[in-house]
Amino acid sequence: xxxxxxxxxxxxxxxxxxxxxxxxxxxxSRDDDHAREMRKGRExxxxxxxxxxxxxxxxxxxxxxxxxxxVVLLAVPxxxxxxxxxxxxxxxxxxxxxxxxxxxxxxxxxxxxxxxxGHLPETTSALLTGPSFANDIAAGLPTGLTLACIDENAGRxxxxxLSTPSLRLYRTTDTIGAxxxxxxxxxxxxxxGAAIGAGLGESARAALLTRGFAEMQRxxxxxxxxxxxxxxxxxxxxxxxxxxSKQSRNYRLxxxxxxxxxxxxxxxxEGAATARAAARAAQDEGLDxxxxxxxxxxxxxxLDVTDVINGLLSRSLKEE
Numbered sequence: 001x002x003x004x005x006x007x008x009x010x011x012x013x014x015x016x017x018x019x020x021x022x023x024x025x026x027x028x029s030r031d032d033d034h035a036r037e038m039r040k041g042r043e044x045x046x047x048x049x050x051x052x053x054x055x056x057x058x059x060x061x062x063x064x065x066x067x068x069x070x071v072v073l074l075a076v077p078x079x080x081x082x083x084x085x086x087x088x089x090x091x092x093x094x095x096x097x098x099x100x101x102x103x104x105x106x107x108x109x110x111x112x113x114x115x116x117x118g119h120l121p122e123t124t125s126a127l128l129t130g131p132s133f134a135n136d137i138a139a140g141l142p143t144g145l146t147l148a149c150i151d152e153n154a155g156r157x158x159x160x161x162l163s164t165p166s167l168r169l170y171r172t173t174d175t176i177g178a179x180x181x182x183x184x185x186x187x188x189x190x191x192x193g194a195a196i197g198a199g200l201g202e203s204a205r206a207a208l209l210t211r212g213f214a215e216m217q218r219x220x221x222x223x224x225x226x227x228x229x230x231x232x233x234x235x236x237x238x239x240x241x242x243x244x245s246k247q248s249r250n251y252r253l254x255x256x257x258x259x260x261x262x263x264x265x266x267x268x269x270e271g272a273a274t275a276r277a278a279a280r281a282a283q284d285e286g287l288d289x290x291x292x293x294x295x296x297x298x299x300x301x302x303l304d305v306t307d308v309i310n311g312l313l314s315r316s317l318k319e320e
Contacts, residue, residue: 001161002026004069006084008034008059009268010134011100012075013044013051017138020057022164027059028066035061051138067091071098071161073128074112077268078103078183081112085119096124098147098158102182102238103270104277111179113148124154127175128162129182130233131241133248140166146234147171148178170233177229180220185239186250186271187278188212190295192243193254197261198305208291209243215289219278222285257298258305272299290315 001023005012008029016027029035038044042053053059060066072092076084078101085092097120099112110118116125130145137143147162147169149155159171172178191212195204216239217230229235242248246255250271256263279296282289290312297303303311 001071002069003071003073003162004028004066005073005075005100006063006066007075007100008038008044008047009075009077010044010048011132011137012073013048014134014136014138015073015075015100016057017051017053018140018164018167019162020054023161025057026066026069027057028063029059029061032061035059048134048138051135063088063091067095069095071096071158073098073100074116075100077101078112078270079106079273081105082108082110082115082119085115089119092120092123094122095120096126096154096158098126098128098162100128101270102129102179102186103274104183104281106273106277109277109281111176111183113150113175113179124151125149126155126158127178127182128169129178129238130170131238133241133245135247137167142166142168144168144170144233144237146178146229146232148175148234149173150175172229172232172234174226174229176223177220177225178234180223180225181216181230181232181235182238183270183274184212184216184219184278184292185235185242186269187275187292187295188216188239189242189248189250190254190257190269190271190275190299191291193248193251193256194258194295194298194305194308195254197255197258198309199258200309205243209239212243212291213239215292218287219282219285219289219292222287253299271295275299 004026005016006028038059126149159169163169192205253269275295279293294308
């Protein structure tokens with residue numbers, strides 16, 4: 001079995017390093033110069049330095065070459081997934097595709113698998129999600145992820161094909177729960193980072209994490225997810241990791257907002273767009289999601305941290 005990974009960011013590169021120890025892997029970069037640098041240096045110095053490539057990892061900037069594989073992993077940021085798939089559908093038709101991004105499309109509110117189904121209805125598609133950092137995966141540290149696929153047989157095959165001694169995959173057919181868990185946890189991570197950045201303390205972060213998890217469940221269950229999925233790796237597991245580590249870009253963005261410091265605008269932070277999409281979905285569905293709405297206000301710069309704190313603390317008292 002051959003595997004291609006489209007997207008040479010940190011996460012796509014980490015997966016390429018990890019999976020190439022068990023199967024032939026091709027890593028695609030859209031940038032010719034970047035591909036040449038990686039072939040020459042045998043590492044991704046731009047996105048994931050200090051993790052050398054295995055000898056048999058192939059690097060290419062040719063999309064047709066990369067798509068000539070049994071399984072194609074799409075390590076493309078969520079907000080770029082829809083235009084990418086639309087532009088390159090001819091190469092992805094009838095492939096087995098695995099989306100490796102987390103979030104909700106800002107324009108449509110769709111998740112990764114909904115985007116793939118809309119543009120490539122005849123493909124077999126799955127979602128790889130859960131608590132993971134690129135550095136850990138590339139270093140071969142033990143990591144557990146969720147593989148979500150409606151087709152149980154296809155999901156079982158992918159589970160075996162993509163698992164390695166250090167990367168353990170758990171299978172589910174609940175694609176709604178897995179997708180929304182991975183998307184919404186980034187929103188709560190921004191909130192938790194903002195609390196720490198503003199000096200509100202660990203207790204405040206714990207409260208936001210817990211009440212944020214309730215919001216995640218509220219929207220996901222309304223959309224048809226299973227509660228146990230949200231309590232698993234793709235929900236609660238990913239939430240805990242993302243809300244407590246400075247390796248999380250979403251958490252770091254929140255810290256910068258809370259502290260009033262600058263943040264690199266070139267850094268991909270999926271939770272910023274997802275907060276806006278999720279807040280709009282909650283409003284449309286009549287769901288109470290105050291933390292999500294507050295984060296949307298923060299990233300849109302309609303609110304500041306003081307506004308958010310006062311708004312959340314002044315809400316009427318209620319049962320848990």
